[in-house]
Amino acid sequence: MKKINILAVITWIVLILVNLPFLVIIPSSFTAAGFLSFPPEGFSWQWYTMILERPEFIDSLIFSLELAAVTAVLATILGTLAAMALHRYKFRGSGIINSLLLSPLTVPSLIIGISALLFFTKIGIAGTFTGLLLAHALISIPYVVRLVLTGLSTFDYTLEKAGFMLGANPLRVFWDITLPLLRPAIVSGMIFSFLTSFDNVTVSLFLVAPDTTTLPLAIFSYMQETLDPLVASISTVVILLSLVFIILLEKVYGLERLFGLNSQSH
Amino acid sequence: MNKRLPVLLLTAPSMIILLGVFLLPMLLMFLLSFENAQESFSFENYLLFVQDPFYVEILWRTIRVSLWTVLTTLVLAFPVAMYMAQATGKMRGIITMLILAPHLISVVIRNFGWVVVLGEGGWINQMLLSLGIIDEPLRLLYNELGVVIGLTDSFIAYMVLAIATSLYAIDPSLSKAASILGASRVRTFFTVTLPLCVPGIFAGVTLVFSLSMSAFVTPALMGGTSVKVLPVIAYEQIMSTLNWPLGAALAFLLLGSTILLVSAFTKIVETKRYKEVFAS
Amino acid sequence: MEKMIDVELRNIQKKFQNNIVVHDFSLQIEKGEFISFLGPSGCGKTTTLNMIAGFLEPDEGDLLIKGKRMNGVPPYKRELGMVFQTYSLFPHMTVAENIAYGLKLRKQSKAEMQERVQRVLDLVKLPNVADRYPKQLSGGQRQRIAIARALVIEPSLLLLDEPLSNLDAKLREELRDELKRLHQEIGVTTIFVTHDQEEALSLSDRIVVLNHGSVEQIGTPTEIYHNPASEFVHTFIGKTNRLHGVVTKVEGNRMKVQTDKGFVVSALQPAKAVQEGQRVTVFIRPEKIVLSAETAPAGVNQANGQLMMTSFLGAFTECQVQAGGEILDVKVQMLEKLAGVTPGSSVLCQWHEEDVLVMPAEGDRL
Numbered sequence: 055m056k057k058i059n060i061l062a063v064i065t066w067i068v069l070i071l072v073n074l075p076f077l078v079i080i081p082s083s084f085t086a087a088g089f090l091s092f093p094p095e096g097f098s099w100q101w102y103t104m105i106l107e108r109p110e111f112i113d114s115l116i117f118s119l120e121l122a123a124v125t126a127v128l129a130t131i132l133g134t135l136a137a138m139a140l141h142r143y144k145f146r147g148s149g150i151i152n153s154l155l156l157s158p159l160t161v162p163s164l165i166i167g168i169s170a171l172l173f174f175t176k177i178g179i180a181g182t183f184t185g186l187l188l189a190h191a192l193i194s195i196p197y198v199v200r201l202v203l204t205g206l207s208t209f210d211y212t213l214e215k216a217g218f219m220l221g222a223n224p225l226r227v228f229w230d231i232t233l234p235l236l237r238p239a240i241v242s243g244m245i246f247s248f249l250t251s252f253d254n255v256t257v258s259l260f261l262v263a264p265d266t267t268t269l270p271l272a273i274f275s276y277m278q279e280t281l282d283p284l285v286a287s288i289s290t291v292v293i294l295l296s297l298v299f300i301i302l303l304e305k306v307y308g309l310e311r312l313f314g315l316n317s318q319s320h
Numbered sequence: 321m322n323k324r325l326p327v328l329l330l331t332a333p334s335m336i337i338l339l340g341v342f343l344l345p346m347l348l349m350f351l352l353s354f355e356n357a358q359e360s361f362s363f364e365n366y367l368l369f370v371q372d373p374f375y376v377e378i379l380w381r382t383i384r385v386s387l388w389t390v391l392t393t394l395v396l397a398f399p400v401a402m403y404m405a406q407a408t409g410k411m412r413g414i415i416t417m418l419i420l421a422p423h424l425i426s427v428v429i430r431n432f433g434w435v436v437v438l439g440e441g442g443w444i445n446q447m448l449l450s451l452g453i454i455d456e457p458l459r460l461l462y463n464e465l466g467v468v469i470g471l472t473d474s475f476i477a478y479m480v481l482a483i484a485t486s487l488y489a490i491d492p493s494l495s496k497a498a499s500i501l502g503a504s505r506v507r508t509f510f511t512v513t514l515p516l517c518v519p520g521i522f523a524g525v526t527l528v529f530s531l532s533m534s535a536f537v538t539p540a541l542m543g544g545t546s547v548k549v550l551p552v553i554a555y556e557q558i559m560s561t562l563n564w565p566l567g568a569a570l571a572f573l574l575l576g577s578t579i580l581l582v583s584a585f586t587k588i589v590e591t592k593r594y595k596e597v598f599a600s
Numbered sequence: 601m602e603k604m605i606d607v608e609l610r611n612i613q614k615k616f617q618n619n620i621v622v623h624d625f626s627l628q629i630e631k632g633e634f635i636s637f638l639g640p641s642g643c644g645k646t647t648t649l650n651m652i653a654g655f656l657e658p659d660e661g662d663l664l665i666k667g668k669r670m671n672g673v674p675p676y677k678r679e680l681g682m683v684f685q686t687y688s689l690f691p692h693m694t695v696a697e698n699i700a701y702g703l704k705l706r707k708q709s710k711a712e713m714q715e716r717v718q719r720v721l722d723l724v725k726l727p728n729v730a731d732r733y734p735k736q737l738s739g740g741q742r743q744r745i746a747i748a749r750a751l752v753i754e755p756s757l758l759l760l761d762e763p764l765s766n767l768d769a770k771l772r773e774e775l776r777d778e779l780k781r782l783h784q785e786i787g788v789t790t791i792f793v794t795h796d797q798e799e800a801l802s803l804s805d806r807i808v809v810l811n812h813g814s815v816e817q818i819g820t821p822t823e824i825y826h827n828p829a830s831e832f833v834h835t836f837i838g839k840t841n842r843l844h845g846v847v848t849k850v851e852g853n854r855m856k857v858q859t860d861k862g863f864v865v866s867a868l869q870p871a872k873a874v875q876e877g878q879r880v881t882v883f884i885r886p887e888k889i890v891l892s893a894e895t896a897p898a899g900v901n902q903a904n905g906q907l908m909m910t911s912f913l914g915a916f917t918e919c920q921v922q923a924g925g926e927i928l929d930v931k932v933q934m935l936e937k938l939a940g941v942t943p944g945s946s947v948l949c950q951w952h953e954e955d956v957l958v959m960p961a962e963g964d965r966l
Contacts, residue, residue, distance in 0.1 A: 078437055
């Protein structure tokens with residue numbers, strides 16, 4: 055007889071709890087009733103067809119996806135360039151640039167949001183796509199820098215030298231050797247940036263215009279007025295979308311590694 | 321070869337964003353926080369915290385909610401981290417996935433799920449009512465309890481990660497050594513395992529506390545109008561009252577008190593012995 | 601006078617899933633004995649040690665320490681001392697606190713604790729490190745402290761789990777002598793797990809050679825070296841030349857073997873008796889072959905050859921000799937003394953029949 059492992063029991067309770075929101079939302083989005091309830095009553099797709107009748111959700115979904123995609127591309131290119139430069143050329147002061155680039159992670163997003171609003175109002179880009187894009191890039195770049203720097207920390211520069219010795223020019227070496235070896239870090243940086251932008255509420259909240267809003271914010275405002283199964287169905291769409299990217303991230307890089315939990319020490 | 325030039329060139333785009341969207345705006349916001357209603361320089365906004373008991377109460381509430389969040393995440397995360405440290409590679413991967421994946425889905429949606437579970441007509445109340453355990457619905461939402469539940473859900477992953485990382489780093493033969501020297505499992509836990517993962521606990525506590533102090537979405541959605549924490553008040557000043565200087569000052573006061581409390585905490589826990597053992 | 605048996609393993613068996621990792625292990629260890637478990641990784645030596653320590657439970661069989669059955673007794677109630685490969689000092693405790701840990705659990709008074717800590721620190725010749733933290737010590741010092749921590753509780757049995765394998769070569773030798781001295785001084789019954797035959801040979805009163813979870817042989821170092829019970833024991837314990845052949849004649853306790861490559865070898869009858877016509881394997885250790893520059897007709901226990909290659913290793917030279925169709929490894933002390941012998945020279949290899957080991961061929965090897 056095996057003794058019941060109390061740690062395992064607590065662990066599984068915690069795991070169920072942190073996933074409980076999704077376990078509740080997804081079923082209740084299929085309710086046939088006109089109000090929110092769990093367990094759901096009956097089964098119907100009505101709350102999904104209802105989404106189609108609400109242009110504000112469709113619009114904000116498209117807006118969010120566009121914003122997240124452009125943010126991801128921008129943050130990945132800029133962050134990767136910066137990280138590669140910082141790792142290759144070390145000099146007095148490169149440490150300062152490094153910590154400056156990572157500094158947005160240490161300041162509450164509330165302050166980032168407020169300060170961006172104040173400044174963007176001054177220069178006239180508050181409430182525009184550009185303003186949102188810049189702010190989202192700001193909070194995504196540090197993740198890309200960190201991931202690419204981690205990828206570079208195990209990068210063997212003699213491989214590049216070997217490439218040169220075999221007659222490849224610098225561009226070919228970068229394209230054939232450096233980039234493929236860093237690809238997992240760069241790709242996961244891009245996916246992570248996408249998710250960061252797609253999920254963001256706190257910063258976006260200060261920067262959206264009333265008519266063009268991101269999806270999480272649309273849900274946020276809708277929730278503060280009414281709670282009906284429509285929130286559940288639109289949330290389910292977001293959950294499934296996010297899940298695709300999470301699984302991608304797990305396949306490309308591994309969540310354990312992404313969150314710095316990669317010690318296979320025993 | 322001058323190394324600075326390529327670095328400056330390649331980091332320039334990121335640095336421009338950093339300067340233009342972060343450093344410069346923060347500076348402006350800081351200056352603005354010293355502006356009074358007459359648009360002249362004054363400490364009025366900051367003095368509110370000393371003079372107006374309303375703001376003192378709000379600050380205290382913010383700290384209280386954050387402390388409760390730290391406590392619940394710690395109590396729940398520790399066993400999870402312990403279990404992860406014992407588990408085999410595959411099981412560890414599954415647990416990591418299940419604890420981290422929710423973290424990558426918008427907090428608005430997670431909070432919404434909790435509202436469905438905890439609301440007056442929510443799942444828990446329905447169940448307890450139908451079982452006859454309670455006569456009228458419990459108030460689990462739109463109070464401090466609701467906020468703490470929401471924040472715990474949001475930040476538990478950080479606590480688990482911090483503690484698990486420090487547990488993974490402990491040589492498993494240390495507990496074997498304690499055991500063969502005569503220490504029971506409980507004794508081994510308290511004399512070997514726990515002292516050695518103290519840095520992880522500290523890291524988790526500081527991080528979760530800082531995050532809870534500045535959390536905004538969860539208190540807004542799960543605390544409703546009755547649990548106004550400092551970030552919510554700051555938001556209202558900025559977006560509804562349009563008193564930007566006061567909003568800015570509130571945000572900096574929040575940041576300032578968080579830094580103050582965290583450094584005080586660090587000062588207390590980092591004894592001479594702690595530094596000698598854990599300094600790298 | 602009857603000998604005191606300190607530890608007894610009776611038909612111990614352990615499975616992981618469906619793999620038998622320890623098979624029918626029986627052993628009696630006398631009080632004060634230094635015994636080694638020797639074998640390659642995965643042979644079951646560490647698993648057995650862990651069962652004696654109490655970290656694992658045997659699936660079958662009994663484990664007795666000082667006559668008491670220990671199955672099911674947790675490690676912390678067994679009163680043993682153990683030293684691990686990775687030192688395993690508690691990093692958050694000073695050296696003195698590390699050593700006192702076991703004493704504290706035994707509720708000793710402060711004064712007594714201090715005295716015993718100092719005594720054991722003197723014993724391991726590190727009297728002045730009590731207030732340091734483990735990370736302030738060198739690898740060798742850490743392992744001495746680990747030994748001190750294990751000894752201070754005066755354990756009924758000391759378990760050493762490859763304690764030297766994380767140290768560099770010179771320190772390893774130093775600490776090996778230290779272990780020997782400590783054992784002679786204290787006389788605590790000791791089980792030493794290692795994969796290094798030199799360590800086992802130099803330290804042990806008896807060696808248990810393990811392979812694939814089974815005991816291959818139990819014996820004193822000289823028995824193991826000179827009278828190996830199996831081909832595995834012989835090859836594991838040192839370099840050897842292996843020749844295949846057929847027994848042509850058995851006469852009393854002597855025999856002759858004709859090897860496939862044309863040598864005639866005479867030998868003493870092995871423990872596992874062989875018969876005429878049986879296929880056998882013949883082993884001759886490199887250091888038992890004598891090399892000379894003479895030329896003589898090939899005969900019993902001698903072969904003509906050509907020196908192929910030499911590697912000078914200081915105290916001796918390793919040579920390869922092409923003789924008949926075989927390549928023989930030969931260890932020569934002072935090859936310089938053999939005038940005119942260089943790679944390419946003709947040489948004569950000779951050996952004594954006592955140094956030849958014959959075993960029945962394993963399987964139908966061609």
